[in-house]
Amino acid sequence: MLELIGLTKKFGSVTAVDNLSFTVQKGEIFGLLGENGAGKTTTLRMLATMLKPTSGTARLAGIDIVKAPEEVRGRVGILFGGESGLYDRLTVYENIQYFGELNDIPVKEIKKRIQTLSGVFGMDDFLDKRAGKLSKGMRQKASFARAIIHNPDVLLLDEPTSGLDVGAMREVQSFLRNQKDEGKTILFSSHTMSEVEKLCDRIAVIHKGTLVDMGTTDELLKKYGAHGLEDLFVRLAGDGR
Amino acid sequence: MNWKHIMIVFKKELKDIIRDRKTLFSSIILPIFLMPVIFLIVGGGTERMNEEMTTHITVALTADSYSLAAQNFLKKSLETQGEDITIVDPVEDPWEAINSKEAKLVVSLDGDFEEKLKASEPFTLKIYYDNSLSRSGGAVGSLKSAINKLNGEIAAQRLEAAGIDPDILTPVLVDTENISKTGDGNMLLMMILPMLIAMLVAVGGIPAATDLVAGEKERMTFEPLLTTRPSRMSILTGKYLTINLFSFASVISTLIGMLLAFFINPRSLSLGVGQIGGFNLDPGSVVLCLMVTLLLGMTFSGLQLAISTYARSFKEGQTYLSLLMFAVLIPSYATMMVMPSDIQLYMYLIPILNTISAFKLVLGGLTNYTGLILAVVTSLVYVALSLVIAASMFKNEKYLFRS
Numbered sequence: 001m002l003e004l005i006g007l008t009k010k011f012g013s014v015t016a017v018d019n020l021s022f023t024v025q026k027g028e029i030f031g032l033l034g035e036n037g038a039g040k041t042t043t044l045r046m047l048a049t050m051l052k053p054t055s056g057t058a059r060l061a062g063i064d065i066v067k068a069p070e071e072v073r074g075r076v077g078i079l080f081g082g083e084s085g086l087y088d089r090l091t092v093y094e095n096i097q098y099f100g101e102l103n104d105i106p107v108k109e110i111k112k113r114i115q116t117l118s119g120v121f122g123m124d125d126f127l128d129k130r131a132g133k134l135s136k137g138m139r140q141k142a143s144f145a146r147a148i149i150h151n152p153d154v155l156l157l158d159e160p161t162s163g164l165d166v167g168a169m170r171e172v173q174s175f176l177r178n179q180k181d182e183g184k185t186i187l188f189s190s191h192t193m194s195e196v197e198k199l200c201d202r203i204a205v206i207h208k209g210t211l212v213d214m215g216t217t218d219e220l221l222k223k224y225g226a227h228g229l230e231d232l233f234v235r236l237a238g239d240g241r
Numbered sequence: 242m243n244w245k246h247i248m249i250v251f252k253k254e255l256k257d258i259i260r261d262r263k264t265l266f267s268s269i270i271l272p273i274f275l276m277p278v279i280f281l282i283v284g285g286g287t288e289r290m291n292e293e294m295t296t297h298i299t300v301a302l303t304a305d306s307y308s309l310a311a312q313n314f315l316k317k318s319l320e321t322q323g324e325d326i327t328i329v330d331p332v333e334d335p336w337e338a339i340n341s342k343e344a345k346l347v348v349s350l351d352g353d354f355e356e357k358l359k360a361s362e363p364f365t366l367k368i369y370y371d372n373s374l375s376r377s378g379g380a381v382g383s384l385k386s387a388i389n390k391l392n393g394e395i396a397a398q399r400l401e402a403a404g405i406d407p408d409i410l411t412p413v414l415v416d417t418e419n420i421s422k423t424g425d426g427n428m429l430l431m432m433i434l435p436m437l438i439a440m441l442v443a444v445g446g447i448p449a450a451t452d453l454v455a456g457e458k459e460r461m462t463f464e465p466l467l468t469t470r471p472s473r474m475s476i477l478t479g480k481y482l483t484i485n486l487f488s489f490a491s492v493i494s495t496l497i498g499m500l501l502a503f504f505i506n507p508r509s510l511s512l513g514v515g516q517i518g519g520f521n522l523d524p525g526s527v528v529l530c531l532m533v534t535l536l537l538g539m540t541f542s543g544l545q546l547a548i549s550t551y552a553r554s555f556k557e558g559q560t561y562l563s564l565l566m567f568a569v570l571i572p573s574y575a576t577m578m579v580m581p582s583d584i585q586l587y588m589y590l591i592p593i594l595n596t597i598s599a600f601k602l603v604l605g606g607l608t609n610y611t612g613l614i615l616a617v618v619t620s621l622v623y624v625a626l627s628l629v630i631a632a633s634m635f636k637n638e639k640y641l642f643r644s
Contacts, residue, residue, distance in 0.1 A: 011639075048468040051638050074470045085465035089260040090253070101249045102469035130260075146465070 001026040001185040002047070002154055006056030009042050009209075016042040018209040019056065024187055024202075026153075029180050031200035032189040035237055039209040040189040041080070044156045047187070048078050061153055074103055077152035079160050085143055088132030092123060092142045095131055096149050103150035110149065117145040120178075137168050144175055155179060157188035161195060173199055193229040207237040242478060246471035250479025254453060258487065264448045268491045276498025277505055284502075284509035294379025298326045301344035303369070307331040311350045318394075322387035335369035345380045346370050361399055427604065431581065434499075435600030436573045438492060439593050442538040443569040445491030446484040447562045450545030453480045455558030467641070477546065477635045481628075484542040489535075522603060529613035530599040536620035537596045541565075543627025550634040553643050569593055581605025589616040592623055 002024040009017040017039040024030040032040045045051040047058055049069035058065045065072050079085065086095050093114060100110035118124050121141040126134055131142060147155065157176075161169045169192075176186060176199055190196050196203060197217055204214035213220060213236060217229060226232035259265060300319065302311055316328045332338035335347035347369040351357065357364040366388065372378040397407035457463040466476060502509045545562060552558035572593045579588075581601045588594045595616040602609055634640045 045464075045642070048464075050464060050467050051642070070470055070472060073468050076468060078465055078468045080464050081461060085462050087253075087257055087462055088460070089257050094253075094256070098249070098253050099465070099469060102246065102466075102471055104470055 001028075001061055002030075002187060003059045004043075004047075004056075005058065007043065007046060007053050007058055008055045009039075009046060009051060010054045016209050017046070017053075017206075020206070020209075020211055021056075022204055022211065022214055024185050026185055027180055027183045028201045029176060029186045029188065029199050031196040031203040032187060032206065033196060033203055033233055033237070034189070034206040037208075038206045038237065040206065041158050042209075043206070044078070044080070044158050044187065044189065047154075048076055048156050049073055074150065075153045076156060077147040077150070077154070078156045078158075079143055079147045080158040081160070081162060085146055086131040086139055089130060091128050091130055092134070092138075092145075093127045095142060096146050099146050100149040105150050113149055113151070114145070117149065121145055121175075136164065137171070140164060140168055140171070144172075148179070153185060155184055155186045155188070157186065159189055159191060161190065161192060169195070193233060197229050205233065205236045212236045242474045243471060246475035247479045247482070250471065250476055251482045254449075254480060254483035255486070258449055258452065258483065261452065264452065268445065268448050268487065269494045272491065272495040273498045273501070276495055277502035277509075280499065280502035280509040281506055284506065288508060290375050290379075293376040295383060296325050298324065298346065298380045298383050299329045299344040300326055300346045300348055300384060301329045301338055302331040303335060303347055303349040304331045304333045306349040306352065308352075310355055314350075314354070315348070318391045319384070319387045322390040324383045324387040326384065326387055336371065339369070339371045339374065339377050345377050346384055348384075358395075428580075431601050431604045432577050434604065435597040436577050437495065438534060438600060439537065439596040440569055440573050441492045441495055442488055442534055442596065443541040443593060444488075444566050446488030446538070446542045446545050447565070449484045449487035450542070450549045451552075451555060451558040451562055453483060454546065454549035455552040456555045458552075459554045463641075473635050474632065477632060481542055481546055481631065484545055485538055488538045488542060492538075522606070523608045525610065526599075526603050526608050526613060529610070529617055530596075530603045533599045533613065533616045533620055534596050536617065536624050537592060540592055540620065540623040540627045541569075543624065543631045547627070547631040547634045550631065551640050551643070573597065581607045584609075584612070586612055586615070589613065590619045592620070595620060 004020050004022050007017060007020040008015065020039075020043060022030075032043065034040050042051065046053050047060070047065060049065050049072050053066060057067075060072050060075060063071050063075070086092075087098070090098065096114050096117070097110055100113065101107075105113070114127070118127050121144060123138070123141055123145065126138050126142075129138075131139060134142065155176075161172050164172065173195065176188070179186060188199075200217065202214060202216050203220065205212045205220075213223070215223070220226070220232055221229070224232055224235050226235055300315065302315065312328065312331070319326050320328060329344050332343055332347055338344050338347055349367045349369070351364040354364040354366075368381060368384060370377045370381050396410060400407045400409065454463070457466065467473070544565065548561045548565065549558045552561055572591070576588070576594055576597050579598075579601065582605070584598045584602060588598045589612040599613055599616055602612070
């Protein structure tokens with residue numbers, strides 16, 4: 001479903017992402033692990049067609065992100081940060097509707113999808129409230145609904161639980177499992193090792209833009225003789241700490 | 242580009258901005274009420290100042306030079322010259338008297354002025370005034386005018402006594418007639434209105450521009466927006482149209498405010514200088530003038546969008562865009578006093594100056610199609626340039642994701 005082929009991004013003389021290649025299958029939750037500045041966000045931004053790769057490419061359901069970025073965008077849902085991407089002066093309904101319209105979903109279908117998503121996320125009570133007046137948890141739910149209003153095949157999530165409390169984090173995790181069950185491909189970056197361990201089918205550790213290793217958690221733990229994911233992470237991306 | 246996407250972005254931005262009470266109030270609603278207040282206060286103030294300078298001019302003799310004869314001489318000779326001069330009681334200290342409003346002007350006469358007058362010798366009348374007070378400094382002209390008339394009268398009497406026709410002193414009679422079709426009130430409006438419109442068109446979109454890109458970056462709504470189907474050009478155009486609409490709306494609300502001021506007191510718009518009206522507008526020039534104005538707004542909307550795209554945050558956007566305001570203010574004030582007939586051809590080629598010149602020309606009832614057409618053509622080039630800059634910024638990930 002998602003195939004990265006030598007994906008590289010340079011900013012001047014700095015190589016933020018260096019020749020990244022891996023494949024994420026349909027219905028798989030794939031974790032991208034790395035320290036701050038490792039190149040996770042840049043990778044996700046390239047896949048979302050926000051940034052153009054310096055070399056290499058990626059294919060999303062066979063569509064090349066460099067050759068057909070607009071088509072790719074219609075099939076990707078992004079959530080960068082836990083509760084981001086909402087316009088405070090618009091209601092939750094209007095926020096979701098806006099992104100539906102931008103993704104060329106017919107008005108009638110948008111209405112239906114919002115009703116469905118409102119039920120799924122329990123948003124009926126605040127659907128007509130302005131996003132700026134919502135609590136963090138409500139905003140987070142609205143952000144999820146906004147990200148998947150166009151029923152994307154691939155979800156790109158950059159630290160979606162950052163800044164959220166335990167309850168809200170559990171909701172994110174439950175949301176991701178549901179999406180996986182619906183056959184969505186999920187690529188997500190996180191700093192929370194326990195979350196990665198719980199959710200991800202496979203993980204990739206990147207360090208200074210380069211892929212260090214990837215596999216299932218068990219495979220990697222065994223391979224490096226690490227005591228838990230944190231230990232593994234420090235061994236692979238901790239610069240000998 | 243896709244018009245459906247452009248309109249989706251445009252409608253959403255419009256809705257969003259209309260709901261931003263702060264921006265809506267300061268840019269659209271406030272001018273409607275503020276303009277009448279400003280013009281009525283400033284206009285009323287100027288009118289009062291003019292009145293103070295030219296009416297009820299109280300003149301006092303210094304106590305040192307006071308004598309009954311001097312007092313009577315001044316009363317008899319200056320109060321009758323049609324200048325609304327009143328001679329009041331003598332005063333000890335001229336500065337004190339002027340500042341305590343006992344008199345607007347203080348004069349002193351030579352002690353032997355009567356003898357000198359009889360002997361047909363000149364004597365001195367010294368005027369004390371305070372130039373820091375308009376009621377005093379501005380009244381000097383009226384007193385001097387009365388003294389000139391008095392000099393003329395005395396000289397004529399002396400010549401007649403000597404059997405000479407007083408007309409011998411005035412070989413040339415000066416007769417003036419102002420044939421300008423523009424009243425004094427219109428002249429002042431010609432100075433203020435073009436400058437105000439050009440400035441508002443150029444900077445009116447700043448609040449919207451700041452919010453629409455720099456603001457979105459800060460609120461983290463920009464990245465999700467860029468990952469939707471529309472091309473960047475469609476998103477840019479939708480935002481560009483919103484900024485344009487906003488800048489013209491701020492001009493219209495200001496003009497409504499000015500019209501209100503006019504209806505409340507027609508002299509307020511000319512700051513009390515004279516009546517406004519009787520414009521002789523050439524329809525062709527009006528159309529071209531409006532086109533130049535529209536294009537100026539479009540040029541600056543493009544620049545504002547480019548600057549807002551460059552900015553990392555709302556605050557940074559505000560800082561950069563306020564610099565743009567200075568770029569607008571300098572040419573606006575520099576050409577404030579230029580009259581329609583003084584407009585040079587090069588002025589039609591420079592943004593801001595072209596709009597000011599076009600409005601001055603139209604309000605002055607003059608026509609210069611060459612200048613106006615040149616202004617339209619060059620403005621089209623400026624619009625294209627500003628859009629190219631905005632588009633290249635909007636496409637450039639270096640600026641879009643600057644952090």
